[in-house]
Amino acid sequence: MVHHTSEEIKSDQARERDSDLSQLPEVPPGMLIPAPTSPPRKRTRWPDAIDVIFEKDPACNNIFEALLYQGLWAIFFHRIAHFLYNLHIPVIPRLISQFARLVTGGIEIHPGAKIGKRFFIDHGAGVVIGETAEIGNNVMLYHQVTLGATGWWRPGPGRKQKRHPTIEDDVTIGVGAAILGPITIGRGSKIGAMALVLESVPPNSVVAAKPAELLVKSGEPLAKHEELTQGWEMDYQI
Helix, strand or coil, X not given: CCCCCHHHHHHHHHHHHHHCHHHCCCCCCCCCCCCCCCCCCCCCCCCHHHHXXXXXXXXXXXXXXXXXXXXXXXXXXXXXXXXXXXXXXXCHHHHHHHHHXXXXXXXXXXXXCEECCCCEECCCCCCEECCCCEECCCCEECCCCEEECCCCCCCCCCCCCCCCCEECCCCEECXXXXXXXXXXXXXXXXXXXXXXXXXXXXXXXXECCCCCCCCEECCEEXXXXXXXXXXCCHHHHC
16 A cells, blocks of 8 residues: 655646646637747848848748749849939839839839838739828738729829828738728738729738628528529629
8 A cells, every 4th residue: 555645645636637627727719829939030141121021931942933023123133223223223123113113013113102121922923002092011912902093193292192001011912911090000910902092091900801602502592682693694704
């Protein structure tokens, strides 16, 4: 027969209390317990424009792949064009931006746009950034994003007024999103795919477009969408 000392018995009881989850306080519904933070990512030895590719895209495995990214060359040519633009050199900045558009698969950045550090465009095709757009640090855009203006702007004293959005630091903008007008997207915000944003967004916010709805299921229109699908010829529509 094994005899336990009083200290061993107390130690066993303490371990039982620690392992008994019923002793933990109940968490109200909807409350999230943050996961333990991971250690800071170790930076590579490459410049910011390349290092950010390794940070944002797990599909990039080495420097040779990073150099093939369209977004990298888009920002490279933009830095040159923007420098010349600020020197008020005519034509050449636009020629550089148009050349960049050709070699990057359609990334169009006006030479006047102000772009911060660690800017990353993933995939890139179809991105448009207007002349008076301002982009902070550590901003990520997916393909087909538009940072544009609204309406027509006539030549005159107001031609160079602020017409395009300001994107603050640490913002992510999803595929196909359009942010139009002289509005501000607050720091740390996320703009979902296909969102149309016409008003300023506070910091640390999330904006999402309405998801697609199922109108026809297994060839039969759903009753709740009967008005939308009335008169459809399925073969023609598909």
